[in-house]
Amino acid sequence: MPILNFKDNMYRSHTCGELNAQQIGNKVTLSGWVQKVRNKGFMIWVDLRDRYGLTQLIFDEERSSKELMEKAGNLAREFVIQVEGTVIEREAKNPNMATGEIEVLVDDFKILNSSKTPPFTIEDETDGGEDLRMKYRYLDIRRNPVKNKLMFRHQVGMKVRNYLSNQGFIEIETPYLIKSTPEGARDFVVPSRMNEGQFYALPQSPQTFKQLLMVGGMDKYFQIVKCFRDEDLRADRQPEFTQIDCEMAFVEQEDILNIFEGLTMHLLKEIKGVDVAEFPRMTYDEAMKKYGNDKPDIRFGMEFAELDDLAKNKGFNVFDQQELVVGIAVPGAASFTRKEIDNLISWVKRPQIGANGLVWAKYNEDGTLKSSVDKFYSQEDLAAWAEATGAKPGDLMLVMAGDAAKTRSQLSALRMHLGNELGLRKADEFAPLWVVDFPLLEWDEETERFHAMHHPFTSPKKEDFALLETEPGKVRANAYDLVLNGNEIGGGSIRIHDKETQSQMFKYLGFTPEEAKAQFGFLMDAFQYGAPPHGGIAFGFDRLVAILGGQESIRDFIAFPKNNAGRDVMIDAPAKLDNDQLDELHLQLKL
Protein backbone atom coordinates (compact mmCIF):
# COMPACT_ATOMS: atom_id res chain seq x y z
CA MET A 1 0.00 0.00 0.00
CA PRO A 2 1.59 3.31 -1.02
CA ILE A 3 2.21 5.82 1.73
CA LEU A 4 -0.15 8.64 1.15
CA ASN A 5 1.09 12.11 0.76
CA PHE A 6 -2.06 14.15 1.30
CA LYS A 7 -0.81 17.52 2.41
CA ASP A 8 -2.95 18.95 5.16
CA ASN A 9 -3.84 22.08 3.28
CA MET A 10 -4.09 20.69 -0.20
CA TYR A 11 -7.33 19.04 -1.09
CA ARG A 12 -6.57 19.12 -4.75
CA SER A 13 -3.76 19.75 -7.20
CA HIS A 14 -6.18 19.94 -10.11
CA THR A 15 -9.89 20.23 -10.66
CA CYS A 16 -11.97 17.42 -12.14
CA GLY A 17 -12.28 19.31 -15.41
CA GLU A 18 -8.72 19.98 -16.44
CA LEU A 19 -6.58 16.88 -16.85
CA ASN A 20 -5.63 15.81 -20.36
CA ALA A 21 -2.93 13.86 -22.22
CA GLN A 22 -0.29 16.46 -21.29
CA GLN A 23 -0.38 15.33 -17.68
CA ILE A 24 0.00 11.62 -18.39
CA GLY A 25 2.44 10.16 -15.85
CA ASN A 26 1.89 12.92 -13.30
CA LYS A 27 0.78 12.40 -9.73
CA VAL A 28 -2.37 14.36 -8.95
CA THR A 29 -4.76 14.98 -6.08
CA LEU A 30 -8.44 15.50 -6.80
CA SER A 31 -11.44 16.13 -4.59
CA GLY A 32 -15.08 15.87 -5.53
CA TRP A 33 -18.31 13.93 -5.50
CA VAL A 34 -18.83 10.39 -6.73
CA GLN A 35 -21.16 10.68 -9.67
CA LYS A 36 -21.21 7.06 -10.73
CA VAL A 37 -19.54 3.77 -9.79
CA ARG A 38 -19.16 0.91 -12.27
CA ASN A 39 -17.94 -2.19 -10.52
CA LYS A 40 -16.86 -5.15 -12.62
CA GLY A 41 -15.17 -6.85 -9.67
CA PHE A 42 -11.72 -6.93 -11.19
CA MET A 43 -12.01 -3.31 -12.21
CA ILE A 44 -13.88 -0.38 -10.72
CA TRP A 45 -14.49 2.93 -12.45
CA VAL A 46 -15.65 5.98 -10.59
CA ASP A 47 -16.70 9.26 -12.17
CA LEU A 48 -15.55 12.04 -9.90
CA ARG A 49 -17.33 15.38 -10.24
CA ASP A 50 -16.73 18.91 -9.13
CA ARG A 51 -17.85 22.29 -10.46
CA TYR A 52 -15.34 22.06 -13.29
CA GLY A 53 -16.14 18.67 -14.76
CA LEU A 54 -15.79 14.94 -14.47
CA THR A 55 -12.70 12.78 -14.25
CA GLN A 56 -12.72 9.02 -14.52
CA LEU A 57 -10.93 7.20 -11.72
CA ILE A 58 -9.85 3.62 -12.13
CA PHE A 59 -9.11 0.86 -9.64
CA ASP A 60 -7.65 -2.29 -11.16
CA GLU A 61 -7.12 -5.66 -9.47
CA GLU A 62 -3.76 -6.02 -11.18
CA ARG A 63 -2.44 -2.64 -10.19
CA SER A 64 -4.34 -1.80 -6.98
CA SER A 65 -4.16 -3.54 -3.61
CA LYS A 66 -6.93 -5.77 -2.37
CA GLU A 67 -7.79 -3.33 0.45
CA LEU A 68 -8.04 -0.49 -1.98
CA MET A 69 -10.31 -2.52 -4.30
CA GLU A 70 -12.51 -3.31 -1.30
CA LYS A 71 -12.63 0.26 -0.11
CA ALA A 72 -13.52 1.46 -3.62
CA GLY A 73 -16.24 -1.18 -3.82
CA ASN A 74 -17.99 0.54 -0.91
CA LEU A 75 -18.19 3.92 -2.59
CA ALA A 76 -21.64 5.18 -3.47
CA ARG A 77 -23.19 8.14 -5.24
CA GLU A 78 -22.46 11.60 -3.86
CA PHE A 79 -19.77 10.49 -1.39
CA VAL A 80 -17.18 13.26 -1.13
CA ILE A 81 -13.68 11.88 -1.58
CA GLN A 82 -10.11 13.03 -1.93
CA VAL A 83 -8.03 10.97 -4.30
CA GLU A 84 -4.36 10.64 -5.03
CA GLY A 85 -3.25 8.86 -8.15
CA THR A 86 -1.43 8.89 -11.46
CA VAL A 87 -2.77 10.23 -14.71
CA ILE A 88 -2.76 7.45 -17.33
CA GLU A 89 -3.90 7.22 -20.91
CA ARG A 90 -7.42 5.90 -21.30
CA GLU A 91 -7.91 2.85 -23.45
CA ALA A 92 -11.37 3.79 -24.59
CA LYS A 93 -11.07 7.54 -25.11
CA ASN A 94 -14.17 9.71 -24.91
CA PRO A 95 -13.91 12.64 -27.31
CA ASN A 96 -17.11 14.17 -25.86
CA MET A 97 -15.54 14.69 -22.49
CA ALA A 98 -12.95 17.38 -21.67
CA THR A 99 -10.95 14.84 -19.67
CA GLY A 100 -11.82 11.97 -22.04
CA GLU A 101 -8.23 11.18 -23.02
CA ILE A 102 -7.14 10.18 -19.56
CA GLU A 103 -8.12 8.48 -16.36
CA VAL A 104 -6.57 8.54 -12.91
CA LEU A 105 -5.22 5.27 -11.57
CA VAL A 106 -5.90 5.68 -7.87
CA ASP A 107 -3.10 5.11 -5.33
CA ASP A 108 -5.40 5.79 -2.41
CA PHE A 109 -8.36 7.90 -1.42
CA LYS A 110 -9.95 9.37 1.66
CA ILE A 111 -13.67 9.62 2.28
CA LEU A 112 -14.24 13.24 3.31
CA ASN A 113 -17.94 12.69 3.80
CA SER A 114 -20.48 10.02 3.03
CA SER A 115 -23.87 10.73 1.50
CA LYS A 116 -27.37 9.37 1.77
CA THR A 117 -28.67 8.13 -1.54
CA PRO A 118 -29.82 11.33 -3.23
CA PRO A 119 -33.57 11.60 -3.96
CA PHE A 120 -32.88 12.01 -7.69
CA THR A 121 -29.97 11.32 -9.98
CA ILE A 122 -27.47 14.14 -10.17
CA GLU A 123 -27.00 13.99 -13.91
CA ASP A 124 -27.84 16.28 -16.80
CA GLU A 125 -30.97 14.25 -17.50
CA THR A 126 -32.43 13.61 -14.09
CA ASP A 127 -35.34 11.49 -12.92
CA GLY A 128 -36.31 14.14 -10.35
CA GLY A 129 -39.46 16.21 -10.88
CA GLU A 130 -39.53 19.96 -10.36
CA ASP A 131 -40.91 19.84 -6.80
CA LEU A 132 -38.36 17.34 -5.60
CA ARG A 133 -35.52 19.26 -7.19
CA MET A 134 -36.70 22.48 -5.53
CA LYS A 135 -36.85 20.82 -2.13
CA TYR A 136 -33.29 19.63 -2.58
CA ARG A 137 -32.13 22.62 -4.56
CA TYR A 138 -28.56 22.26 -3.22
CA LEU A 139 -28.42 18.90 -4.98
CA ASP A 140 -30.01 20.30 -8.11
CA ILE A 141 -27.28 22.95 -8.22
CA ARG A 142 -24.72 20.15 -8.57
CA ARG A 143 -26.28 19.32 -11.95
CA ASN A 144 -24.73 20.93 -15.02
CA PRO A 145 -27.93 22.51 -16.40
CA VAL A 146 -28.48 24.48 -13.19
CA LYS A 147 -24.84 25.08 -12.32
CA ASN A 148 -24.12 26.42 -15.80
CA LYS A 149 -27.03 28.84 -15.60
CA LEU A 150 -25.81 30.26 -12.31
CA MET A 151 -22.33 30.67 -13.77
CA PHE A 152 -23.83 32.33 -16.82
CA ARG A 153 -25.72 34.75 -14.61
CA HIS A 154 -22.49 35.68 -12.89
CA GLN A 155 -20.86 36.36 -16.26
CA VAL A 156 -23.69 38.62 -17.38
CA GLY A 157 -23.51 40.45 -14.04
CA MET A 158 -19.77 41.01 -14.48
CA LYS A 159 -20.23 42.38 -17.99
CA VAL A 160 -22.93 44.76 -16.78
CA ARG A 161 -20.79 45.98 -13.88
CA ASN A 162 -17.74 46.48 -16.07
CA TYR A 163 -19.63 48.26 -18.80
CA LEU A 164 -21.41 50.67 -16.48
CA SER A 165 -18.34 51.24 -14.37
CA ASN A 166 -16.36 52.09 -17.52
CA GLN A 167 -19.06 54.60 -18.39
CA GLY A 168 -18.53 56.33 -15.05
CA PHE A 169 -21.44 54.78 -13.15
CA ILE A 170 -20.96 54.14 -9.43
CA GLU A 171 -22.59 51.17 -7.74
CA ILE A 172 -24.26 52.36 -4.55
CA GLU A 173 -26.32 50.25 -2.21
CA THR A 174 -29.63 51.56 -0.98
CA PRO A 175 -31.52 50.27 2.07
CA TYR A 176 -34.01 47.40 2.14
CA LEU A 177 -35.85 48.49 5.27
CA ILE A 178 -37.69 51.50 3.93
CA LYS A 179 -41.07 53.04 3.38
CA SER A 180 -43.40 52.16 0.52
CA THR A 181 -42.21 52.90 -3.01
CA PRO A 182 -45.16 52.61 -5.33
CA GLU A 183 -44.42 50.46 -8.36
CA GLY A 184 -47.94 49.17 -8.68
CA ALA A 185 -47.76 46.16 -6.39
CA ARG A 186 -48.38 45.54 -2.70
CA ASP A 187 -45.51 45.96 -0.29
CA PHE A 188 -43.93 43.27 1.80
CA VAL A 189 -43.73 44.73 5.27
CA VAL A 190 -41.46 44.14 8.23
CA PRO A 191 -42.59 44.95 11.77
CA SER A 192 -40.23 47.04 13.83
CA ARG A 193 -39.50 45.69 17.31
CA MET A 194 -37.99 48.95 18.47
CA ASN A 195 -40.77 51.13 17.11
CA GLU A 196 -43.94 49.65 18.46
CA GLY A 197 -46.78 49.38 15.98
CA GLN A 198 -44.64 50.58 13.08
CA PHE A 199 -43.53 48.79 9.96
CA TYR A 200 -40.88 49.05 7.31
CA ALA A 201 -41.76 48.23 3.73
CA LEU A 202 -39.30 46.32 1.55
CA PRO A 203 -38.50 48.28 -1.62
CA GLN A 204 -40.50 47.48 -4.74
CA SER A 205 -37.51 49.22 -6.31
CA PRO A 206 -34.92 51.73 -5.08
CA GLN A 207 -36.79 54.43 -7.03
CA THR A 208 -36.93 57.24 -4.46
CA PHE A 209 -33.42 56.54 -3.18
CA LYS A 210 -31.85 56.71 -6.59
CA GLN A 211 -33.57 60.03 -7.17
CA LEU A 212 -32.22 61.24 -3.82
CA LEU A 213 -28.75 60.16 -4.94
CA MET A 214 -29.17 62.49 -7.93
CA VAL A 215 -30.05 65.31 -5.52
CA GLY A 216 -26.91 64.19 -3.67
CA GLY A 217 -24.84 64.86 -6.78
CA MET A 218 -23.95 61.22 -7.65
CA ASP A 219 -24.85 61.81 -11.25
CA LYS A 220 -24.44 58.25 -12.55
CA TYR A 221 -25.71 55.54 -10.25
CA PHE A 222 -26.33 51.86 -10.74
CA GLN A 223 -26.98 48.87 -8.55
CA ILE A 224 -27.69 45.21 -9.14
CA VAL A 225 -30.34 44.97 -6.50
CA LYS A 226 -33.14 42.87 -5.07
CA CYS A 227 -36.67 44.25 -5.30
CA PHE A 228 -39.73 42.90 -3.52
CA ARG A 229 -43.30 42.95 -4.80
CA ASP A 230 -46.22 41.19 -3.22
CA GLU A 231 -48.20 40.38 -6.36
CA ASP A 232 -50.30 37.44 -7.34
CA LEU A 233 -47.67 35.41 -9.05
CA ARG A 234 -48.43 35.04 -12.69
CA ALA A 235 -46.38 32.44 -14.47
CA ASP A 236 -42.67 32.88 -14.06
CA ARG A 237 -42.64 35.81 -11.64
CA GLN A 238 -40.83 35.84 -8.35
CA PRO A 239 -41.83 37.86 -5.26
CA GLU A 240 -38.20 38.91 -4.95
CA PHE A 241 -36.29 39.57 -8.11
CA THR A 242 -33.21 41.41 -9.26
CA GLN A 243 -32.92 44.64 -11.19
CA ILE A 244 -30.05 46.46 -12.80
CA ASP A 245 -31.19 49.80 -11.46
CA CYS A 246 -29.76 53.02 -12.92
CA GLU A 247 -30.22 56.75 -12.65
CA MET A 248 -28.48 59.73 -14.25
CA ALA A 249 -28.59 63.47 -13.72
CA PHE A 250 -28.44 66.18 -16.40
CA VAL A 251 -29.85 63.92 -19.05
CA GLU A 252 -32.74 63.81 -21.45
CA GLN A 253 -34.57 60.77 -22.68
CA GLU A 254 -32.26 60.52 -25.68
CA ASP A 255 -29.15 60.26 -23.48
CA ILE A 256 -30.61 57.42 -21.48
CA LEU A 257 -31.78 55.51 -24.54
CA ASN A 258 -28.30 55.82 -26.04
CA ILE A 259 -26.40 54.62 -22.98
CA PHE A 260 -28.65 51.65 -22.35
CA GLU A 261 -28.94 50.72 -25.98
CA GLY A 262 -25.14 50.62 -25.77
CA LEU A 263 -25.25 48.34 -22.74
CA THR A 264 -27.71 45.98 -24.43
CA MET A 265 -25.67 45.88 -27.64
CA HIS A 266 -22.56 45.21 -25.62
CA LEU A 267 -24.19 42.27 -23.84
CA LEU A 268 -25.56 40.80 -27.07
CA LYS A 269 -22.15 41.10 -28.70
CA GLU A 270 -20.07 39.86 -25.78
CA ILE A 271 -22.35 37.08 -24.65
CA LYS A 272 -24.08 35.93 -27.81
CA GLY A 273 -21.63 37.18 -30.42
CA VAL A 274 -24.57 38.94 -32.06
CA ASP A 275 -24.37 42.35 -33.70
CA VAL A 276 -27.66 44.21 -33.73
CA ALA A 277 -28.37 47.40 -35.61
CA GLU A 278 -29.64 50.56 -33.95
CA PHE A 279 -32.81 49.68 -32.05
CA PRO A 280 -36.06 50.64 -33.73
CA ARG A 281 -38.37 52.89 -31.76
CA MET A 282 -42.10 52.54 -31.67
CA THR A 283 -44.62 54.64 -29.83
CA TYR A 284 -46.90 52.94 -27.37
CA ASP A 285 -49.89 53.71 -29.61
CA GLU A 286 -48.22 52.15 -32.62
CA ALA A 287 -47.23 49.04 -30.66
CA MET A 288 -50.79 48.59 -29.45
CA LYS A 289 -52.22 49.07 -32.93
CA LYS A 290 -49.75 46.85 -34.75
CA TYR A 291 -49.22 44.13 -32.16
CA GLY A 292 -51.92 44.63 -29.52
CA ASN A 293 -49.16 44.66 -26.99
CA ASP A 294 -46.72 47.15 -25.49
CA LYS A 295 -43.91 44.60 -25.60
CA PRO A 296 -44.14 43.25 -29.13
CA ASP A 297 -42.01 40.38 -30.33
CA ILE A 298 -40.82 41.75 -33.67
CA ARG A 299 -38.82 38.67 -34.63
CA PHE A 300 -41.81 37.77 -36.76
CA GLY A 301 -44.51 39.63 -38.70
CA MET A 302 -48.23 38.91 -38.47
CA GLU A 303 -48.86 42.59 -37.86
CA PHE A 304 -52.43 43.58 -37.12
CA ALA A 305 -54.60 45.03 -39.86
CA GLU A 306 -57.71 46.92 -38.82
CA LEU A 307 -60.54 45.75 -41.03
CA ASP A 308 -63.45 47.91 -39.86
CA ASP A 309 -63.94 49.56 -43.25
CA LEU A 310 -63.67 46.27 -45.11
CA ALA A 311 -65.64 43.99 -42.82
CA LYS A 312 -68.41 46.04 -41.29
CA ASN A 313 -71.76 46.72 -42.94
CA LYS A 314 -71.59 43.70 -45.22
CA GLY A 315 -74.49 41.93 -43.60
CA PHE A 316 -72.44 40.07 -41.02
CA ASN A 317 -73.89 41.77 -37.99
CA VAL A 318 -71.58 40.00 -35.54
CA PHE A 319 -68.96 42.45 -36.79
CA ASP A 320 -71.20 45.46 -37.32
CA GLN A 321 -71.82 46.08 -33.63
CA GLN A 322 -68.19 45.88 -32.58
CA GLU A 323 -65.76 48.66 -31.80
CA LEU A 324 -62.91 47.00 -33.68
CA VAL A 325 -62.48 44.31 -36.34
CA VAL A 326 -58.86 43.30 -36.63
CA GLY A 327 -56.97 40.50 -38.35
CA ILE A 328 -53.60 38.91 -38.99
CA ALA A 329 -52.17 36.78 -41.78
CA VAL A 330 -50.53 33.58 -40.61
CA PRO A 331 -47.80 32.61 -43.09
CA GLY A 332 -48.19 29.21 -44.74
CA ALA A 333 -51.20 28.30 -42.61
CA ALA A 334 -53.79 27.92 -45.40
CA SER A 335 -52.92 24.25 -45.18
CA PHE A 336 -54.26 24.03 -41.61
CA THR A 337 -56.89 21.33 -41.33
CA ARG A 338 -60.39 21.98 -40.09
CA LYS A 339 -59.34 20.38 -36.82
CA GLU A 340 -56.31 22.62 -36.44
CA ILE A 341 -58.46 25.67 -37.01
CA ASP A 342 -61.07 24.41 -34.55
CA ASN A 343 -58.32 24.00 -32.00
CA LEU A 344 -57.32 27.62 -32.50
CA ILE A 345 -60.94 28.68 -32.04
CA SER A 346 -61.18 26.73 -28.79
CA TRP A 347 -57.82 28.16 -27.74
CA VAL A 348 -59.03 31.77 -28.01
CA LYS A 349 -62.33 30.93 -26.36
CA ARG A 350 -60.66 29.57 -23.21
CA PRO A 351 -61.37 31.75 -20.17
CA GLN A 352 -57.70 32.80 -20.03
CA ILE A 353 -58.13 34.51 -23.41
CA GLY A 354 -61.88 35.05 -23.34
CA ALA A 355 -62.59 35.73 -27.02
CA ASN A 356 -66.10 35.24 -28.41
CA GLY A 357 -64.87 33.62 -31.56
CA LEU A 358 -62.51 33.67 -34.46
CA VAL A 359 -63.27 34.16 -38.12
CA TRP A 360 -60.91 32.54 -40.60
CA ALA A 361 -60.19 32.97 -44.29
CA LYS A 362 -57.80 30.83 -46.29
CA TYR A 363 -55.90 32.34 -49.17
CA ASN A 364 -55.37 29.14 -51.14
CA GLU A 365 -52.27 28.50 -53.22
CA ASP A 366 -54.45 28.63 -56.36
CA GLY A 367 -55.50 32.19 -55.49
CA THR A 368 -59.04 31.35 -54.39
CA LEU A 369 -60.29 32.44 -50.99
CA LYS A 370 -62.35 30.35 -48.63
CA SER A 371 -63.65 31.57 -45.30
CA SER A 372 -65.89 30.70 -42.38
CA VAL A 373 -68.05 33.68 -43.38
CA ASP A 374 -68.40 33.03 -47.13
CA LYS A 375 -72.11 33.77 -46.86
CA PHE A 376 -71.38 37.41 -46.17
CA TYR A 377 -68.16 38.17 -47.97
CA SER A 378 -67.38 37.86 -51.67
CA GLN A 379 -64.02 36.82 -53.13
CA GLU A 380 -63.34 40.53 -53.71
CA ASP A 381 -64.10 41.34 -50.08
CA LEU A 382 -61.75 38.64 -48.89
CA ALA A 383 -59.12 39.75 -51.39
CA ALA A 384 -59.31 43.19 -49.80
CA TRP A 385 -58.73 41.61 -46.39
CA ALA A 386 -55.72 39.83 -47.84
CA GLU A 387 -54.37 43.08 -49.16
CA ALA A 388 -54.83 44.76 -45.78
CA THR A 389 -53.31 41.95 -43.71
CA GLY A 390 -50.55 41.28 -46.24
CA ALA A 391 -51.73 37.69 -46.77
CA LYS A 392 -50.20 35.84 -49.71
CA PRO A 393 -51.36 32.64 -51.39
CA GLY A 394 -50.82 29.88 -48.86
CA ASP A 395 -51.59 32.07 -45.83
CA LEU A 396 -54.43 31.94 -43.36
CA MET A 397 -56.19 35.08 -42.15
CA LEU A 398 -57.60 35.13 -38.63
CA VAL A 399 -59.97 37.88 -37.64
CA MET A 400 -61.39 38.94 -34.28
CA ALA A 401 -63.86 41.62 -33.26
CA GLY A 402 -65.05 43.30 -30.10
CA ASP A 403 -64.08 45.97 -27.61
CA ALA A 404 -60.89 47.51 -29.03
CA ALA A 405 -58.54 47.04 -26.07
CA LYS A 406 -59.72 43.54 -25.24
CA THR A 407 -59.70 42.34 -28.83
CA ARG A 408 -56.19 43.64 -29.39
CA SER A 409 -54.96 41.83 -26.36
CA GLN A 410 -56.72 38.60 -27.37
CA LEU A 411 -55.35 38.74 -30.90
CA SER A 412 -51.94 39.49 -29.48
CA ALA A 413 -52.12 36.33 -27.35
CA LEU A 414 -53.11 34.36 -30.45
CA ARG A 415 -50.27 35.90 -32.47
CA MET A 416 -47.74 34.89 -29.80
CA HIS A 417 -49.26 31.42 -29.54
CA LEU A 418 -48.91 30.95 -33.30
CA GLY A 419 -45.40 32.42 -33.19
CA ASN A 420 -44.47 29.68 -30.75
CA GLU A 421 -46.34 26.92 -32.58
CA LEU A 422 -44.83 27.80 -35.94
CA GLY A 423 -41.32 28.10 -34.51
CA LEU A 424 -41.07 31.80 -35.38
CA ARG A 425 -39.77 32.81 -31.96
CA LYS A 426 -36.22 31.63 -32.46
CA ALA A 427 -34.06 31.61 -29.34
CA ASP A 428 -30.93 32.58 -31.27
CA GLU A 429 -32.50 35.65 -32.88
CA PHE A 430 -32.54 38.95 -31.01
CA ALA A 431 -34.85 41.78 -31.92
CA PRO A 432 -34.68 44.63 -29.40
CA LEU A 433 -36.73 47.81 -29.67
CA TRP A 434 -37.66 50.85 -27.61
CA VAL A 435 -41.30 51.51 -26.93
CA VAL A 436 -41.70 55.21 -26.13
CA ASP A 437 -44.39 57.79 -25.34
CA PHE A 438 -46.31 55.71 -22.85
CA PRO A 439 -49.45 57.23 -21.39
CA LEU A 440 -48.75 58.93 -18.07
CA LEU A 441 -51.91 57.65 -16.45
CA GLU A 442 -54.01 54.57 -16.70
CA TRP A 443 -57.66 54.25 -15.70
CA ASP A 444 -58.30 51.62 -13.09
CA GLU A 445 -61.81 50.14 -13.33
CA GLU A 446 -61.75 48.75 -9.83
CA THR A 447 -60.85 51.89 -7.91
CA GLU A 448 -62.34 54.15 -10.59
CA ARG A 449 -59.26 56.33 -10.49
CA PHE A 450 -56.27 57.15 -12.57
CA HIS A 451 -53.06 55.40 -11.61
CA ALA A 452 -49.55 56.23 -12.72
CA MET A 453 -48.79 53.83 -15.55
CA HIS A 454 -45.10 53.82 -14.69
CA HIS A 455 -44.86 55.40 -11.23
CA PRO A 456 -45.82 58.77 -9.73
CA PHE A 457 -42.36 60.30 -10.28
CA THR A 458 -42.52 60.11 -14.07
CA SER A 459 -42.67 63.44 -15.84
CA PRO A 460 -45.42 64.23 -18.32
CA LYS A 461 -44.44 65.48 -21.76
CA LYS A 462 -44.31 69.27 -21.65
CA GLU A 463 -46.54 69.64 -24.67
CA ASP A 464 -49.23 67.47 -23.04
CA PHE A 465 -49.17 69.18 -19.69
CA ALA A 466 -52.29 71.25 -20.34
CA LEU A 467 -54.30 68.08 -21.01
CA LEU A 468 -53.85 66.97 -17.42
CA GLU A 469 -56.87 69.04 -16.40
CA THR A 470 -59.06 68.18 -19.36
CA GLU A 471 -58.14 64.74 -20.71
CA PRO A 472 -55.73 63.12 -18.26
CA GLY A 473 -55.90 59.79 -20.11
CA LYS A 474 -54.37 61.42 -23.19
CA VAL A 475 -51.25 62.80 -21.48
CA ARG A 476 -48.06 61.11 -22.63
CA ALA A 477 -45.10 60.52 -20.35
CA ASN A 478 -41.38 60.75 -20.91
CA ALA A 479 -41.33 57.03 -20.28
CA TYR A 480 -39.76 54.23 -22.27
CA ASP A 481 -39.45 50.46 -22.20
CA LEU A 482 -36.74 48.32 -23.69
CA VAL A 483 -38.31 45.27 -25.26
CA LEU A 484 -36.45 42.15 -26.35
CA ASN A 485 -38.12 39.23 -28.08
CA GLY A 486 -41.54 39.93 -26.63
CA ASN A 487 -40.31 40.68 -23.11
CA GLU A 488 -40.07 43.98 -21.36
CA ILE A 489 -36.50 43.83 -20.13
CA GLY A 490 -36.19 47.42 -18.99
CA GLY A 491 -38.28 50.45 -18.27
CA GLY A 492 -37.72 53.94 -17.04
CA SER A 493 -38.52 57.59 -17.38
CA ILE A 494 -37.39 61.14 -17.06
CA ARG A 495 -38.49 62.25 -13.63
CA ILE A 496 -40.27 65.21 -12.22
CA HIS A 497 -37.66 67.25 -10.34
CA ASP A 498 -39.55 70.16 -8.89
CA LYS A 499 -41.79 70.19 -5.89
CA GLU A 500 -44.63 72.00 -7.58
CA THR A 501 -45.11 69.49 -10.40
CA GLN A 502 -44.61 66.55 -8.06
CA SER A 503 -47.32 67.82 -5.69
CA GLN A 504 -49.65 68.34 -8.62
CA MET A 505 -48.99 64.81 -9.80
CA PHE A 506 -49.85 63.41 -6.40
CA LYS A 507 -53.06 65.41 -6.53
CA TYR A 508 -54.01 63.93 -9.94
CA LEU A 509 -53.33 60.49 -8.52
CA GLY A 510 -55.84 61.09 -5.74
CA PHE A 511 -53.52 61.80 -2.81
CA THR A 512 -54.58 64.54 -0.41
CA PRO A 513 -51.74 67.02 0.31
CA GLU A 514 -51.48 65.46 3.80
CA GLU A 515 -51.18 61.93 2.42
CA ALA A 516 -48.61 63.03 -0.12
CA LYS A 517 -46.60 64.75 2.58
CA ALA A 518 -46.78 61.78 4.96
CA GLN A 519 -45.67 59.32 2.30
CA PHE A 520 -43.31 61.34 0.11
CA GLY A 521 -42.57 64.50 2.08
CA PHE A 522 -38.86 63.57 2.13
CA LEU A 523 -38.71 63.59 -1.68
CA MET A 524 -40.56 66.86 -2.08
CA ASP A 525 -38.35 68.40 0.59
CA ALA A 526 -35.29 67.24 -1.29
CA PHE A 527 -36.62 68.79 -4.49
CA GLN A 528 -36.39 72.18 -2.76
CA TYR A 529 -32.62 71.92 -2.43
CA GLY A 530 -31.43 72.12 -5.99
CA ALA A 531 -32.60 68.84 -7.50
CA PRO A 532 -30.98 68.41 -10.93
CA PRO A 533 -32.99 67.22 -13.94
CA HIS A 534 -32.69 63.45 -13.91
CA GLY A 535 -34.00 60.19 -15.25
CA GLY A 536 -33.24 56.52 -15.27
CA ILE A 537 -34.15 53.00 -16.10
CA ALA A 538 -34.21 49.57 -14.51
CA PHE A 539 -33.63 46.26 -16.26
CA GLY A 540 -35.13 43.01 -15.03
CA PHE A 541 -31.90 41.13 -14.51
CA ASP A 542 -33.37 37.64 -14.08
CA ARG A 543 -35.33 37.93 -17.33
CA LEU A 544 -32.43 39.47 -19.22
CA VAL A 545 -30.16 36.62 -18.17
CA ALA A 546 -32.78 34.02 -19.12
CA ILE A 547 -33.26 35.55 -22.58
CA LEU A 548 -29.53 35.80 -23.20
CA GLY A 549 -29.33 32.20 -22.05
CA GLY A 550 -31.92 31.29 -24.69
CA GLN A 551 -34.59 30.26 -22.16
CA GLU A 552 -38.06 31.49 -21.33
CA SER A 553 -38.06 30.65 -17.62
CA ILE A 554 -36.20 32.74 -15.08
CA ARG A 555 -36.38 30.17 -12.32
CA ASP A 556 -33.33 28.14 -13.23
CA PHE A 557 -31.21 31.26 -13.32
CA ILE A 558 -31.99 31.97 -9.67
CA ALA A 559 -30.06 29.93 -7.13
CA PHE A 560 -32.95 29.58 -4.67
CA PRO A 561 -36.22 30.49 -6.38
CA LYS A 562 -39.69 30.44 -4.89
CA ASN A 563 -42.58 28.43 -6.29
CA ASN A 564 -45.79 29.78 -7.80
CA ALA A 565 -47.30 30.22 -4.37
CA GLY A 566 -44.33 32.36 -3.33
CA ARG A 567 -42.96 29.59 -1.11
CA ASP A 568 -39.42 28.46 -0.66
CA VAL A 569 -40.09 24.74 -0.34
CA MET A 570 -36.51 23.98 0.66
CA ILE A 571 -36.44 26.06 3.83
CA ASP A 572 -40.23 25.97 4.13
CA ALA A 573 -40.88 29.70 4.18
CA PRO A 574 -42.99 31.65 4.89
CA ALA A 575 -43.58 30.12 8.31
CA LYS A 576 -45.42 30.90 11.53
CA LEU A 577 -43.82 32.95 14.28
CA ASP A 578 -43.94 31.68 17.82
CA ASN A 579 -45.77 33.68 20.46
CA ASP A 580 -42.63 35.09 22.06
CA GLN A 581 -41.52 36.56 18.80
CA LEU A 582 -44.99 37.97 18.12
CA ASP A 583 -45.03 39.55 21.58
CA GLU A 584 -41.64 41.09 21.06
CA LEU A 585 -42.94 42.62 17.84
CA HIS A 586 -46.14 43.79 19.54
CA LEU A 587 -48.20 41.76 17.10
CA GLN A 588 -51.40 39.87 17.61
CA LEU A 589 -52.74 37.64 14.86
CA LYS A 590 -56.33 37.96 13.72
CA LEU A 591 -56.51 34.31 12.66
Ligand code: ASP
Ligand atom coordinates in the same frame (compact mmCIF):
# COMPACT_ATOMS: atom_id res chain seq x y z
N1 ASP B 1 -38.24 51.99 -10.66
C1 ASP B 1 -38.70 51.63 -11.97
C2 ASP B 1 -39.12 50.18 -12.01
O1 ASP B 1 -38.81 49.41 -11.10
C3 ASP B 1 -37.66 51.83 -13.03
C4 ASP B 1 -37.33 53.26 -13.28
O2 ASP B 1 -38.24 54.07 -13.46
O3 ASP B 1 -36.13 53.56 -13.33
O4 ASP B 1 -39.75 49.75 -12.94
